[in-house]
Each structure stands twice: as structure tokens, then as C-alpha cells.
Amino acid sequence: MTNNNIHPYKPAKNFEKKVAYFSMEFGIHQALKIYSGGLGFLAGSHMRSAHELKQNVIGIGMLWKYGYYDQSRNDDQTLRTDFTEKAYHFLEDTGIEVSVKLHDNPNVKVRAYLLKPEIFGSAPIYLLSTDVDGNDFLSRTITNHLYDSNEVTRVSQSIVLGIGGAKVVEALGGADIYHLNEGHGLPAFYYLKDKGVKRNQFAFTTHTPEKAGNEERDGRHLNRCGFFGKMLSDEELEKETVNGGMINYTVSALRMAKKANAVSKLHAVVSNEMWKDYDKTCEIIPITNAQNQNFWQDNQIKKAWEKRNTKAFKKRKGELKQQLFDEVLNQTKKIFDPNVLTFVWARRFAGYKRADLLLHDIERFKRLISNSKYPVQIIWAGKPYPFDYYAIDIFNHLVNYSKTAPNLAVLIGYEMDLSRKLKEGSDVWLNTPRITREASGTSGMTAAMNGSINVSINDGWIPEFQKDGKNCFVLPELDHTMPVWQQDKIDAENLYDILENKVIPMYYERPEEWQKMVFQGIDDVIPKFSSHRMAEQYYKELYK
Numbered sequence: 001m002t003n004n005n006i007h008p009y010k011p012a013k014n015f016e017k018k019v020a021y022f023s024m025e026f027g028i029h030q031a032l033k034i035y036s037g038g039l040g041f042l043a044g045s046h047m048r049s050a051h052e053l054k055q056n057v058i059g060i061g062m063l064w065k066y067g068y069y070d071q072s073r074n075d076d077q078t079l080r081t082d083f084t085e086k087a088y089h090f091l092e093d094t095g096i097e098v099s100v101k102l103h104d105n106p107n108v109k110v111r112a113y114l115l116k117p118e119i120f121g122s123a124p125i126y127l128l129s130t131d132v133d134g135n136d137f138l139s140r141t142i143t144n145h146l147y148d149s150n151e152v153t154r155v156s157q158s159i160v161l162g163i164g165g166a167k168v169v170e171a172l173g174g175a176d177i178y179h180l181n182e183g184h185g186l187p188a189f190y191y192l193k194d195k196g197v198k199r200n201q202f203a204f205t206t207h208t209p210e211k212a213g214n215e216e217r218d219g220r221h222l223n224r225c226g227f228f229g230k231m232l233s234d235e236e237l238e239k240e241t242v243n244g245g246m247i248n249y250t251v252s253a254l255r256m257a258k259k260a261n262a263v264s265k266l267h268a269v270v271s272n273e274m275w276k277d278y279d280k281t282c283e284i285i286p287i288t289n290a291q292n293q294n295f296w297q298d299n300q301i302k303k304a305w306e307k308r309n310t311k312a313f314k315k316r317k318g319e320l321k322q323q324l325f326d327e328v329l330n331q332t333k334k335i336f337d338p339n340v341l342t343f344v345w346a347r348r349f350a351g352y353k354r355a356d357l358l359l360h361d362i363e364r365f366k367r368l369i370s371n372s373k374y375p376v377q378i379i380w381a382g383k384p385y386p387f388d389y390y391a392i393d394i395f396n397h398l399v400n401y402s403k404t405a406p407n408l409a410v411l412i413g414y415e416m417d418l419s420r421k422l423k424e425g426s427d428v429w430l431n432t433p434r435i436t437r438e439a440s441g442t443s444g445m446t447a448a449m450n451g452s453i454n455v456s457i458n459d460g461w462i463p464e465f466q467k468d469g470k471n472c473f474v475l476p477e478l479d480h481t482m483p484v485w486q487q488d489k490i491d492a493e494n495l496y497d498i499l500e501n502k503v504i505p506m507y508y509e510r511p512e513e514w515q516k517m518v519f520q521g522i523d524d525v526i527p528k529f530s531s532h533r534m535a536e537q538y539y540k541e542l543y544k
Contacts, residue, residue, distance in 0.1 A: 006058065006124045006172070007054075007056065007117065007123070007124065008117050008118065009054045010054070011054055011055060011056035012053060012054040012055070014536075014539060015053060015054060015055035015056055015057075015539055016056055017056060017176045017177055017539065017543055018056050018174070018175045018176045018177070019055070019056060019057045019058070019175060019176065019177045019178075019179055019538075019543060020057075020058055020060055020165075020169045020175040020177070020178050020179065021043075021046070021047075021050075021057055021058070021059050021060065021123075021179045021181060022060045022061075022161060022162070022165050022178070022179065022180050022181060022184075022185035022188055023039070023040075023043040023059065023060070023061050023181035023182070023184075023185075024039070024061070024062060024146070024147075024157070024161060024181075024182065024184040024185070025039055025040035025043065025061065025062075025068075025146060026040055026043045026044050026047060026059060026061045026122075026125060027040035027041040027042075027043065027044035027045075027416055028044045028047060028048070028115065028120050028122050028125070029044075029120045029416065030415055030416040030417040031088075031090075032088065032115070032120070033064070033067035033068065033070075033086055033415065034061065034062065034063065034064045034067060034068075034127070034146065035068065035146075035415075035416075036068040036146055036147065036348065036383065036385075037347070037348035037383065038347070038348060038440075038441070038442055038443070039181070039182060039207060041291065041416075041419075041442060041443075042181075042263075042289050042291070042440075042442060043059070043061075043181055044122070044292075044295075045290065045291045045292035045295065045296075045442075045531040045534075046181075046531055046534065046535055046538075047059050047122040047123045047125060048120075048121060048122050048123075048292040048294070048295055048531065049292055049530075049531040049532045049534070049535040050122075050123040050535050051117055051121055051122050051123045052121075052292075052294065052532065053532060053535055053536065055123065055535060055539065057123045057535075058123060058124045058125065058126060058169075058172070058175075059115075059122070059123055059124070059125035059126065060125075060126050060128070060161070060165040060168065060169065060185070061125055061126070061127050061128070061161070062127060062128050062129075062143055062146070062157065062160070062161055063088075063091070063113055063127035063128060063129040063131075063143060064086075064143060064144070064145065064146045065085060065086060065129070065131055065143060065144045065145075066083040066084065066085060066086065066144050066145050067084075067086055067146060068145075068146045068147070068383070068386075069081045069082060069083055069145075069383075069386045070082040070083070070084050070413075071383055071412040071413050071414065072412060072413075073412060077399050077400075077403065078395075078396040078399055078400070079384070079392055079395050079396055079399070079412070081386040083145070088113075090115075090119050091113040091114065091115055091127065092113065092114045092116060093111070093113055094111075094112045094113065094114050094126070096111070096112040096126075096168055096171045096172075097109055097110065097111045097112075097132070098110050098112075098164055098167035098168055098171065100159055100160060100163045100164050100167070100226065101226040101229075102139065102142075102156050102159055102160075102225065102226050103152075103156075103224065103225055103226065105136070105139060108130060108135060108139045108142075108160075109130065109132040109134055109135050109139075110128050110129070110130055110132070110160055110164035110167075110168075111128070111129050111130075111132045112126045112127070112128055112168045112171075113126070113127045113128075113129065114126055114127075115127060126165075126168055126172075128143065128160055128161065128164050128165060128168065129143045130142040130143045130160060131143055131144075141153070142156045142157060142160055143157070143160065147385065149386075149387045151217075152225070155217065155221075155222060155225045155227065156225070157184070158184050158185065158186060158187055158227070158249075159187045159225065159226055159227055161184060161185040161187075161188070162184075162185040162186055162187030162188035162189070162190075162191065163187045163188065163191045163226075163229050165185060165188055166178070166187075166188040166191050166192050167191075170195075175201075176201060176543075177201055177202075177203055177543045178192060178197070178201055178202055178203070179203040179204070179205070179538070179542070179543075180202075180203070180204045180205065180253055180257075181205050181207075182205065182206070182207050182208075183204075183206075183214065183215055183249030183250050183252075183253050184215075184249070186227075186249045186252055186253055187227050187228065187229060189202055189252070189253060189256040189257070190227070190228045190229050190256075191228075191229035193256060194229055194230065199256065199257070199258050200258040201258070202256055202257040202258055203257055203258065203259055203260070203261075203538075203542045203543060204253040204254065204256075204257040204259075204260040204261075204282075205260065205261050205262075205263065205287075206250055206253075206254070206260060206261075206262055206263075206271055206284065207263055207439055207440070208439050209267065209270045209271070209274065209436060209437060209439055210352070210437060214248060214249065214250040215248075215249040215250075216243065216246045216247065216248040216249070217246065217247055217249075218245060218246060218247075219237050219240060219241040219245050219246060219247045220237065220245065222247050223237055227247070228240075240252060242278060250275065251275060251278050251281065254275055254278070254281035254282055254284070255278075255280050255281055255282070257282050258282060259282055259283055259285065259541075259542055260282050260283070260284045260285070261284065261285050261286065261287040261538075261541075261542055262284050262285070262286050262287075262439065263286075263287070263288060263289040263439050263440035264286060264288045264289065264439060264440045264460050264461045264463075264464065265286040265288065265463070265464055266459065266460065266463055266464075267286065267439040267440060267460065268284055268285060268286035270436060270439075271284045272284050285541060285542070287534060287537045287538060287541060287542065288440065288461055288464060288529070288534070289440040289442050289445075289461065289534065290442070290445065290528075290529045290530055290531040290532075290533055290534040291442050291445050291446045291449075291529065291530065291531055292530065292531045292532075293449060293526055293527075293530040293531075293532070296420065296423065296446040296449055296450070297446075297449040297450060297526075298316065298320060298424050298450055300312070300316040301313065301316055301317070301320075301424070301449075301450050301451055304316060305451070305519055305522045308519065310515050313451065313515070313518070313519075314515075317427075317451060318338045318339075320421075320424040320425045320450070321336075321338040321342065321425045321427075322338050322425075323421060323424070323425060324336075324342075324379075324421045324422060324424070324425025324426070325337075325338065325425070327411065327418065327421060328379065328409045328411065331409070331411055331412065332409045332410075332411075334406055334407075334409055336377050336407070336409070337375075337377070340375045340376065340377050340407070341374070341375070341376050341377070341427050341428070341503075341504060341507045341508070342376070342377045342378070342379065342425070342426055342427045342428070343376060343377070343378045343379070343426065343427070343428045343430055343455075343499075344378075344379045344380075344381070344422045344423075344425075344426035344428070344429055344430065344447075344452070345358075345378070345379075345380050345381075345382075345430040345432070346379070346380065346381040346382055346411075346414060346418075346419065346422045346443065347382050347431075347441070347443045348382055348383060348384075349382040349383060349384035349385075349388075349391045349392075349394065349395055350384070350385075350388070350391055351388075351390050351391055351394070352433055352434045352437045353432065353433045353438075354432045354433060354434065354488065354491075355380055355382065355394055355395070355398060355432075356394050356397060356398060357432040357488065357491060357492050357495060358378070358430075358492070358495065359397075359398075359401065360488060360489065360492030361492060361493070361496065364496050365496075368496065368499065368500065369405060369407055369408065371504075374504045374505070374508055375407065376407065376504065377407045377408075377409075378402075378407065378408050378409070379408075379409045379410075379411060379422065379426070380398050380402075380409070380410045380411070381410070381411040381412070381413075381414040381418060381419075381422060382395070382414050383414050383415075395410070398410050419443070419446075420446075422447075423443070423446045423447040423449075423450050423452060424450045426447060426452040427452060427453065427507065428452060428453050428454075428455055428503060429443070429444050429447035429448070429452045429453065429454050429455070429456075430455055430456075431443070431444050431454060431455070431456035431457060431462070432456075432457060432491065432495065433457055433459060433460075434457075434480065434484065434487060434488075434491075435457050435458070435459050435477060435478055435480045435487070436459060436480045437459070438457070438459045438460040439460060440460045440461050441459070441460040441461060441462075442461070442529075444456060444461070444462070445461065445465075445525055445529040448465075448471075448472075448521040448522060448524075448525040448529075449522060449525055449526060451518045451519075451521070451522060452521075453471075453472060453473070453503070453514075453517060453518060453521060454466075454471075454472035454473070454521070455472065455473045455475075455495070455498060455499070455503060456472060456473070456474060456475070457474075457475050457491070458474045458475065458477050461529065462474065464528075465524055465525065465528070465529065467520070467524070469502070470517065470520055471517060471520040471521040471523075471524045472517075472521060473498050473502055473503060475491060475494045475495060475498065476494055478490055478491065
């Protein structure tokens with residue numbers, strides 16, 4: 001990787017080591033729709049900070065022809081998933097073309113396109129596509145959909161990202177460190193190890209305590225697909241498999257990496273416990289996820305916070321609320337009031353994140369939203385996986401319930417622009433996953449940067465941030481081994497209590513106290529949860 005033609009700068013002294021960072025998704029900009037959620041937002045913030053800190057890093061990702069999906073509505077306002085072809089004229093064809101063996105096809109072409117640093121202010125990112133002249137129809141469709149629901153396609157995507165990506169890095173002159181963001185690009189480690197790359201050059205980030213998030217597939221099938229970069233003998237394959245012939249992507253990555261990181265202190269404890277029964281795995285250290293301040297924090301909010309100027313802060317917050325409410329009006333034809341306390345629940349829609357927790361006790365919820373002394377407004381937004389019908393059902397339930405209520409809204413199009421509007425325009429950021437299931441969760445960080453107060457379960461990054469009642473409000477911790485319905489009941493009751501007795505009265509009756517809490521939240525989130533800290537920590541602790 002010669003720097004002069006890739007990085008617009010000479011790498012800073014502490015960051016000279018060449019790093020290739022593999023990720024299935026990157027959330028860099030609204031216009032580049034190759035991300036689905038938190039993993040992408042995290043990778044995007046990392047690449048922005050790598051650029052701002054002058055780190056010798058490149059990203060290796062995928063150029064998804066249809067992106068994740070476009071979120072729109074059916075005629076009754078429920079969720080519709082649209083797949084629209086994308087063409088990005090700001091990407092540069094590098095002319096680098098490599099080939100990978102997939103299944104019975106020995107020669108699937110993979111082409112690399114470059115997102116130059118000056119386009120969106122990120123480290124250089126190479127995006128791979130199989131939609132290349134000379135590939136057969138099926139091969140051309142591999143890079144169509146992020147997280148394709150077809151298992152064989154998903155395996156092919158991992159091989160393209162991993163082996164295709166590693167070959168592109170070779171064509172660029174190689175790297176000192178190969179860093180996998182999650183296990184999707186695992187074939188890179190197998191291929192590179194075979195090429196003589198040493199274990200101390202492999203780094204790995206594990207992102208999820210969710211069983212489903214840690215891919216596990218049949219070893220013999222993966223071998224036939226070309227997952228290992230060559231055919232393994234039965235003996236060789238047996239050494240790699242666990243749980244009766246399966247390849248667990250996380251376990252394999254932990255066995256091949258020199259060092260791995262979890263994405264919060266709590267997640268490191270959970271991860272080390274999760275994988276302790278597997279031999280030869282590497283140490284998992286905590287490097288808590290973070291987000292890029294320059295990208296996510298509103299500039300006028302920043303100035304008001306730095307000067308502790310309450311008047312300027314409130315004026316700007318009112319403007320930002322109005323911008324968000326223009327979007328609400330456009331989508332739902334409801335007029336929201338900037339003087340009214342506004343809650344937002346917005347993130348990837350997954351069952352365990354419990355978007356509908358507020359509706360658990362419907363009578364109590366109705367009282368909450370119809371209190372004329374203390375009015376509230378609530379906005380939900382988020383993207384379910386397009387084939388997760390349970391999550392889509394929750395989304396549609398909220399749509400149907402909120403239709404007739406003037407102060408409830410469900411928004412579609414939850415991508416980077418809307419995400420930013422929601423964080424800037426909310427007063428309260430709700431975070432309600434079942435405890436122990438959220439590895440990090442970063443949406444609350446960027447909300448806090450913009451003066452939105454977190455009301456959250458004490459999970460993920462929150463234990464490292466929270467001073468309950470001073471910079472956020474935290475629900476009492478439950479025994480996570482209780483039956484799910486029982487957890488939901490108790491958490492919902494605690495959530496109503498906190499909102500009714502603490503949050504809402506403080507906002508309306510003690511505005512000075514509220515403002516103090518807002519500023520305290522920004523103090524405690526920056527710089528500790530800004531991605532500069534994270535990108536520096538990767539070099540100091542993961543790459544050294």
C-alpha cells in the first residue's frame with residue numbers, strides 16, 4: 001500500500017502500521033447505501049476518525065448493488081421493502097480485478113472500487129463487486145443484497161469479502177495488520193494464513209452476544225464452497241470444526257487472531273464467558289464502540305455546550321426539533337410542537353430491542369400520552385431485517401396503533417440522515433433491549449452528543465457512562481434468567497415509573513436541573529465515547 005496514491009497525508013507517527021479493516025457494511029454517508037445499522041455506523045465512524053487522525057488504515061467492504069433495502073409504505077402505511085438498483089458515480093474504478101473460487105466455479109471475478117478520502121472525509125475504502133463483465137448471471141448477483149437471505153449467497157459474500165478482499169490488499173502491496181470487524185470476512189484469515197501471514201498480524205472485533213449474530217455453518221458445506229481458499233482434507237477440516245462438524249465464525253476468528261476485542265467492558269466479560277470452553281482462543285479485551293463527533297454532533301449545539309450557554313442551546317434545540325417535526329409532518333401529516341417533551345425510540349428493529357415496550361400496559365400508556373398537564377410526543381423509527389417477520393410485525397403494530405393518535409409517529413427511511421435528525425431533535429432517547437443482549441449500542445452516544453437524555457437499560461456501553469439521575473436515567477437491573485414475559489412486565493413498569501415520576505416532571509417543572517443534566521451528558525460522552533478514542537485504542541491495544 002503506497003501512501004502517496006491512497007492517503008492524502010503522511011501517516012502520523014503513532015499510526016504508521018498499515019491496517020486493512022474488513023467490514024460487511026460501512027455507514028459513511030446517506031448517499032452511499034451499503035449499511036444496515038449499528039455495525040455500519042460504527043465502521044463508518046472508525047473510518048472518519050482514521051482519516052482525521054492520519055492513520056495508515058484502509059477499509060475493505062462490499063459494493064451492494066441494491067443496498068440493504070429502501071423502506072417505504074404499503075397503501076395502509078405498513079412497512080414495504082423495496083429493492084432499488086444503485087449506481088455511485090463518485091466511486092473510482094481502480095482497475096484492480098481478482099478472482100476467487102466459489103463452489104464449482106474456479107474463476108469468479110471481483111472488482112475493486114475506491115471511495116477516495118476527499119469524497120466524504122474517510123480513510124480510503126475499497127468496495128468489492130462481482131457485478132462484472134465475464135461473470136455468469138449467478139456470480140453477478142452475489143453482491144446484490146447486504147445480508148442476502150439465501151444461505152449459499154451469504155457464504156459466497158463472506159468468501160468475496162474475505163478472500164477477494166485479501167487479494168485486493170495484496171494487489172495494493174499488503175498490510176501489517178488485517179482486522180476483521182465481525183466474523184463475516186473470516187475466509188481472509190484462512191487465505192492469508194496459507195500465504196504465510198503470521199498470527200500476530202490478525203486482529204478481530206466481536207460484536208454480539210446474540211447466538212444468531214455469531215454465524216455457524218456446516219464445515220463440509222463451507223469446504224465445498226471454497227471458504228478456506230483451498231480444499232481441506234477431512235483431518236484438516238476436523239481441526240477447524242466445533243459443535244459436531246460446524247464452523248463457528250467467531251470461534252475460528254478467535255483461534256486465528258493474535259488479539260480480539262469486545263465492544264464494551266460488559267461485553268468483554270460476557271464474551272470471555274461465552275467462548276471460554278473452546279481451546280486455543282485468543283484474549284478478548286474491551287475496546288468500547290464509539291461514534292465520530294465531527295460527523296454526528298450539531299455544530300451550534302457544540303458551541304452552546306462549550307460556552308455553557310443555556311439560552312443558545314435551547315434556541316438551537318428548538319430549531320432542530322422543528323426540522324425533525326417537518327419530517328414528521330411530511331410523513332404522517334401530524335403537527336408536533338417543539339415546546340413539548342419528545343421521546344424517540346430509533347435503531348435497528350429486532351425483537352430483543354423491544355420497540356413496543358411502552359405499549360406493554362396499554363391503559364398506563366394511554367394515560368401517559370393523554371396527560372394535558374404534561375404533554376409528550378413519541379417517535380419510533382428503525383429498519384427491521386426485510387425477512388424478520390416478527391420484527392416487521394412489531395413495526396406494523398406501532399404504525400397501526402399510532403395512526404389515530406395526534407402525538408405518536410412512526411417514521412420510515414431510517415438511514416443516516418433521519419438518524420441524525422432524530423438524535424438532534426429528541427429530548428429523550430429511549431433504549432430498551434432485554435438486559436445482557438446489547439453488546440454496545442451506540443445510538444445513545446450520538447443522541448447524548450446532541451443534548452438528548454438517555455433513558456436506558458443498564459446494558460452495553462451504558463454502565464461505563466451512566467450516573468443515574470445526573471447524566472441519564474437507568475432502569476433497575478433485572479435477573480436476565482427470568483422468563484422473558486416477566487422481564488418485559490417489570491421493565492415496562494420501571495420505565496413508566498421513571499418517565500412519570502422523574503423525567504416528565506423534571507422537564508416541565510425544573511428546567512434548570514434538566515439543562516444541567518443535558519450538559520453533563522455531553523461532558524460524559526465526549527471524548528470518552530468519540531471514535532478518536534476508539535481508533536487510537538485500536539492502534540495501542542489491538543495492533544501493537
